[in-house]
Amino acid sequence: MKFLKRTDLDCFLTAAAEHRTIYVPIDEEPNKSAYRRYKPRTPVSQGLKTTRSAKDFFFPQTENLVGFRIEDKKIKILDPRTEHEDFAVFGVRACDARSFGILDKVFLSEPVDTYYQNRRAHGLILTMTCRRPAETCFCTAFGIDPASPEGDIVFTETADGWYIEPKTEGGRDFLAPLEEFLEERDEGGAEEAKARTRETMEKLPLAGLKTDSFGGGKTKELFDRPEWASLSEACIGCGTCTFVCPTCQCYDIRDYDTGREVRRFRCWDSCMYSDFTKMAGGNPRLTQKERFRQRFMHKLVYFPENNGGEFGCVGCGRCLASCPIHMNIVKVMKTLSEGQDEQ
Amino acid sequence: MQEMMKNRAKALLADGTVSRVIGWRRGEFSYDVTPAVFETAEELERDFVFDAFCGANVSKYLIRESAKDGGRILAFLKPCDAFSFNQLLAEHRVRRENVYLIGIPCAGKADIDRIKKAGIDGVLGIAEDGEDFVVSTVYGEERVKQADVLAERCLACKSKRHPVYDELLGEEGEDLPDDVRFAGVAKLETMTAEERFDFWRSELSKCIRCNACRNVCPACTCENCVFDNPDSGISQKTAADPFEENMYHIIRAFHVAGRCTDCGECSRVCPEHIPLHLLNRKFIKDIDELYGTYRAGEDDGTKNPLTSYTEGDAEASVVRERGRA
Amino acid sequence: MQVNENETFVPTIVAFCCNWCSYAGADLSGTNRLQYPSNIKIIRVPCSCRVNPMFILRAFQRGADGVILCGCHPGDCHYTTGNYYARRRMTLLFSMLDYLGIERGRTRVEWVSAAEGQKFAETMKSFAAEIAALGPNRRLEDLRCRK
Numbered sequence: 001m002k003f004l005k006r007t008d009l010d011c012f013l014t015a016a017a018e019h020r021t022i023y024v025p026i027d028e029e030p031n032k033s034a035y036r037r038y039k040p041r042t043p044v045s046q047g048l049k050t051t052r053s054a055k056d057f058f059f060p061q062t063e064n065l066v067g068f069r070i071e072d073k074k075i076k077i078l079d080p081r082t083e084h085e086d087f088a089v090f091g092v093r094a095c096d097a098r099s100f101g102i103l104d105k106v107f108l109s110e111p112v113d114t115y116y117q118n119r120r121a122h123g124l125i126l127t128m129t130c131r132r133p134a135e136t137c138f139c140t141a142f143g144i145d146p147a148s149p150e151g152d153i154v155f156t157e158t159a160d161g162w163y164i165e166p167k168t169e170g171g172r173d174f175l176a177p178l179e180e181f182l183e184e185r186d187e188g189g190a191e192e193a194k195a196r197t198r199e200t201m202e203k204l205p206l207a208g209l210k211t212d213s214f215g216g217g218k219t220k221e222l223f224d225r226p227e228w229a230s231l232s233e234a235c236i237g238c239g240t241c242t243f244v245c246p247t248c249q250c251y252d253i254r255d256y257d258t259g260r261e262v263r264r265f266r267c268w269d270s271c272m273y274s275d276f277t278k279m280a281g282g283n284p285r286l287t288q289k290e291r292f293r294q295r296f297m298h299k300l301v302y303f304p305e306n307n308g309g310e311f312g313c314v315g316c317g318r319c320l321a322s323c324p325i326h327m328n329i330v331k332v333m334k335t336l337s338e339g340q341d342e343q
Numbered sequence: 344m345q346e347m348m349k350n351r352a353k354a355l356l357a358d359g360t361v362s363r364v365i366g367w368r369r370g371e372f373s374y375d376v377t378p379a380v381f382e383t384a385e386e387l388e389r390d391f392v393f394d395a396f397c398g399a400n401v402s403k404y405l406i407r408e409s410a411k412d413g414g415r416i417l418a419f420l421k422p423c424d425a426f427s428f429n430q431l432l433a434e435h436r437v438r439r440e441n442v443y444l445i446g447i448p449c450a451g452k453a454d455i456d457r458i459k460k461a462g463i464d465g466v467l468g469i470a471e472d473g474e475d476f477v478v479s480t481v482y483g484e485e486r487v488k489q490a491d492v493l494a495e496r497c498l499a500c501k502s503k504r505h506p507v508y509d510e511l512l513g514e515e516g517e518d519l520p521d522d523v524r525f526a527g528v529a530k531l532e533t534m535t536a537e538e539r540f541d542f543w544r545s546e547l548s549k550c551i552r553c554n555a556c557r558n559v560c561p562a563c564t565c566e567n568c569v570f571d572n573p574d575s576g577i578s579q580k581t582a583a584d585p586f587e588e589n590m591y592h593i594i595r596a597f598h599v600a601g602r603c604t605d606c607g608e609c610s611r612v613c614p615e616h617i618p619l620h621l622l623n624r625k626f627i628k629d630i631d632e633l634y635g636t637y638r639a640g641e642d643d644g645t646k647n648p649l650t651s652y653t654e655g656d657a658e659a660s661v662v663r664e665r666g667r668a
Numbered sequence: 669m670q671v672n673e674n675e676t677f678v679p680t681i682v683a684f685c686c687n688w689c690s691y692a693g694a695d696l697s698g699t700n701r702l703q704y705p706s707n708i709k710i711i712r713v714p715c716s717c718r719v720n721p722m723f724i725l726r727a728f729q730r731g732a733d734g735v736i737l738c739g740c741h742p743g744d745c746h747y748t749t750g751n752y753y754a755r756r757r758m759t760l761l762f763s764m765l766d767y768l769g770i771e772r773g774r775t776r777v778e779w780v781s782a783a784e785g786q787k788f789a790e791t792m793k794s795f796a797a798e799i800a801a802l803g804p805n806r807r808l809e810d811l812r813c814r815k
Contacts, residue, residue, distance in 0.1 A: 028549075030460040032616060048464065051614060052551065061551065062583045132482065135372050135466045203481050205372060205467060234378040234404070238555035240614050252580055258812045259730060267581035273554075275571055324555050324612035325399055326375035334371075531767065540769025540807055569722070577722065586810035590725050593764055597721050600760060622764070629763050634756070649760075652752035654742060659755060659777035662762040 002175075003185035005161040012181040013090065014040040019177060020086040020124070023057065025050050035089065044091065048134055049316060053246030054096040057089055058119045059103060061243075062267040065115065065253065069261040078261065081118070088124035088174065094149035095139045095316035097127045099246035101150070102314070105307050106249045124170050127151030128162070130197055136317030138206035138330060144314060146201060147194035156190045163190035206330055209315075213337045216305030222297065227335050232292035234325045239270030241319035241328070242295065247312050250276070271295050296332045344447070345393040347512055348419055351445065352391070353384045355417055361443050362414025365404060367397040373469045374455045378404060380416070393419070395471065398452035398494060400608050402427035403561040409441040416442055421449040422516065423496075425505040426604035426640030427561035432507065433642050434602070436564050446505035448513040451497030456616070458492045461485075496607025496620060499524040506641055524605070525628045527621050547588040549615040552581050556609035556619050562599040562639075569594070592622060600626035601649040604640035633657050679733035679799040681708045683792065684723065686716045688746035689781045690738030696785030704792040715739065716777075717750030721761045724775065729810040734774045734799035738791070741779040751779070770807050773798050 004012055016022055022038040025045040033045035034052060067078030100120075107116035127149035130137070139146055148154070152171035155162040164182060166172040175182075201207060214222070242248040252269040255262050269276055271294045277285055285291050303312030313329055320328045352364045364387065368379035374396040381387045402424045408416045420428055425446055431437045458466070458478060465481035476492065478485045501524055503516020531539055557563050557570075569575045570591060582588040596603075596619075605627060609619040630637050634648045634656070685691040691712045697704060709732075713719055716739025727735045737758055739751040755777065762775045778791045 029616065030462070031456070031464075032460075034549075062581045132464055134464050135481070200465075200481055204465070230379070233380060236403075236555070236558040238553050238558040238612070240551075240553040240555045240612070243551045243553045244614055254580070256583065256812060258810075260815070263812060265583060267583060269580055270553075273571070273580075274567075275573070320371075320375065322614040324559050324608075326370050326377045328375075330371060331377075528767075536766070536769045536771065538769070539767060543768045577726070584810050584812055586729050586808065589768065589808060590722075590729070593725065593761075593768070594722060597761065597764065622767075625764060625767050626760060629760055633759065649756060650753070652749065652756055654752070656752065656755055657759060659759045659762050659775075661759060662766050663772045 001185055001187045001190060002164040002182040003161055003189075004155070004164055004182055008161070008181050009044065010041060012178060013038050013044070015178055015181065016088070016174070019174070020088055022088050022090055024090045038090070048130060048132060048137075049093060049096075049318065051318070051322070052244055053099065053316065053318060054089055054092050055099060055103060055246050055249075057087070057123055058100065058116055059107070059249065059251075062265055063115060064263050064265045066264045067261050068264070080263075081115070084118050084122045086122050086124075088126055088152075090126045090128075091155075092125050092127045092149070092151060093130055093316070094127065094144050094146040095137075095314040096246050097125055097150040098139075098142075098144050098314045099316075100125065102247045102303075102307075102310065102312060103249055105310070124153070124174055125151040126153045126155060126171075126174075128155040129157050129194065131157045131193070133197070133200055133204060134317060134321075135205050136320040137201070137204055137315065138209050138317060139315035140201050140207065141209040141211055142311050142313060142315050145198070147197040156193055158189050158193045163187070163193075206315075209330060209333060210337055211300075211311065211333070214300035214304070214311070214333065216301065216309060218301050219297070219305075222301060222336060223293070225336060225339060227339055228289055228293045231327065231332055231335055232289040234327055235272070235288050235292050236324060237272050237274065237288050237291065238324060239268075239272050240322045240324060242270035242272060243268060244318040244322050246314055246316055246318070247299070271298070296329060299329065300333070344513070345391070348393050348445070348447065349387055349391055351512065352381070352387055352417055352419075355443065356384060356387075360415065361417040363408070364391075364417040365401050365408060366391050366419055367393060367399065367401075372466055374453075374458075374466070380404075380408065393447075395451075395453040395476075395489065396455065396469075398454075398611060400424045400427055400559075400561055400606050402431060403559070403564070405437050405442055406431060406564060409438040411441070415440075417445065418442055419445050419447045419512075420505065420508065421447055422500075422502050422505050423449070423604070423606040425507050426502070426638075427606050428640075429507045429642050430602055430604050430640040431561060431564070433640075434564070444508045444510075446508035446511040446515070448516060449497075449500075449503065451493045451500065453489065453492050454494035454611075457494070458487060461487055461492070463487070494607065494611060495618075496605075496610065499526075499607075499620075501605060501638075521631075525624060527618070528624050528628050531621065531625075543589075544585070546617045547592055548585065549617055550582055550588050550592070551615060552579065552588075552591065553614060555612040555614065557595055559608045559612045560595075560599060560603075561606060561608065562602045562604070563595070592619070596622035596626060599623065601630060601637070601647045602639050603627065604638075633661070677800060677803060678707050679796065679802075679804070680731050681705070681734045681736065681792075681796055681799055682727040682732040683708050683710045684713050684716070684719045684735070684737045685710050685780075686718075686739040686746075686751075687712055687714050689740035689744065689779075690716075690788065692782035693738070693780040693784045693788040696782065697789040698785075700785045702785055702789040704789040705796040708792050708796060715745065715747050715750040716754040717745075717747070717757075719754060719758075721757065724758075724761060725808070728774075728805055728808040729813060731809070731813055731815065733802070733805040734776075734795060736776045736778060736791075736795050738778050738780045738788070741781055744781065765808070771802050773802050774805060774808075 025033040026036040064080040107113040130146040299312035367376040369392040502518045745751045
């Protein structure tokens, strides 16, 4: 099996960056990283996860869709789309890797979102196994194996480097010119590292999280549960959970008048906001309880109902770490599951 | 302390003084506590927690809770929270008669991000041991000094005193000197305009416009924020341009200028760790220097500096002259 | 911001003028045939106190290179005290802009009475010259609105 030594990472990425743009997680401060364009000799973050998810690469927080300008008493339509450059995202964890599949179900089903599709077609995902999962991790609850992530190339991390396994044609093409940085090693080390990751996952506090009470068809049992009131009472209605979430895909489309032209852009929206679902005639979700319920019902019930049972959560734990009042999907699942058992 | 609070809460529930208690509910990993309203002694016994991680300011919830009928609500307020509450009271945003306040002492709150910054991850439990926290993790046991993982706002604590309460648990504290609090602002002021511009650009460009800083702020209590009102002409759901990052943060801080009690919630909740308190404290420092020391939430009869004036106030050109000196 | 044929920078300047003093002052400077730069765009407001910090920022967003607020002299406000509040507000705002690294010269407050046509023209000339020297507003502009 191919192996990349830790000391060779910089040369490997530098060489790779000659072929396409590479994005890597960079530490902004200890234990806080963000994806940045790779520049030679910049240390890649050793942290587990970036604060924001990797969905930005395909579904950026804001993007221009179309523009309008009046010229000679006619409306001229401006198309801001350009041919997207090829890029690769390095260091994506199993949870984020799965999230792209979830976003695909939304954006690549008819009618296909060409903006998303364009980016997706140009992006390679280089995933990495998790050596040190955090207490907030619960991807295994959704059937994700952090020791065996999806993606174009899988990097299995060990103490001194990474075992490298291309999974797709794109991945093999990417590695072809980079062979010189790789060496051949016995697979035993990879299996050992994977076993260690799986073992750690079992020791985590959220290891036993159950999803039995949720899934398609559970709307009736869950929608009117009294627990929603106490679960949502402390929610301050900010959008932190939705904006750090790798699978939240709701957006708003707005026009911005620059004075010379109108730009129609889309931007992330959050179901936690009071004007979400605001429409002519009013808003069907008037209180925070309803907005809060929507977020979790969507991830745990509506999404699986419409997508063959797949949950709309990947257990990355970002919302657990970022929520200002520490209310999150795990607490919701535990509380509602408990009530279910009693009934 | 936690047991004292629990017992007092149970006693006040039992004798009918209060019908509900607002406090903090135990979480999954010993640091992720959530503000919660408790109605029975059993709930309190099971879930009520008070420890170094109960940093969330509960004053803002009292706007909603004190507007409810059905008896008084008991709130435990740290000095910061008490300043926030008192400011809300001065603005007639809470109904005092519906709230029973117990002032609780505060030795500073721990910041889980600082523990994690020390390289500790996979946290299973955190126990206090003398001056240390003993953190048990999936990867073994770690030890950190409590003083080393205090939240920034606690290192710059302004007061250990409660400006408002019905009763106190523990000793009343004193005001602390302001120099530590303004050190960060003063440091920025000595930089050049270019350096300051670069500093704020690098910080504010991280903003994801989650609005957590606004929504958690006990001074931000508008029913409909200008940034959420599509008719305002400036409502923004996203910082689509660096200008909007500046606009949002300037206006957010300006809107609470003279009312901000410097509780530090904005910086605590920011998922991007933007030092938002440096904006609020700039206004506080300017107000102190230009219009005399003013402490929002004190309610000692002094008027809010932005709704009052003196004829001899400095002209706006003071900003330029200050720079020339 | 505009650039004329000779590629010299002609700043866009927004002047908020209170209806009772400064707007009348601008009028007087006109009737006295006093010249002031044509790149000053006057926005009439009922009182200097009507100007909220957002107005200033919005002017910059929409392409202003400098913003000046003119009102009655302290003590002379048509509404007695409006300009006193405006003064505090603008002082704090300008200080904040400075804190964020925005050039100090881009904002100004001047008190101009209805009888001070001369002062109005002089103030505008000096402000326009200062902004022209500072160059285009790059630190507080909205890139989408750049011409």
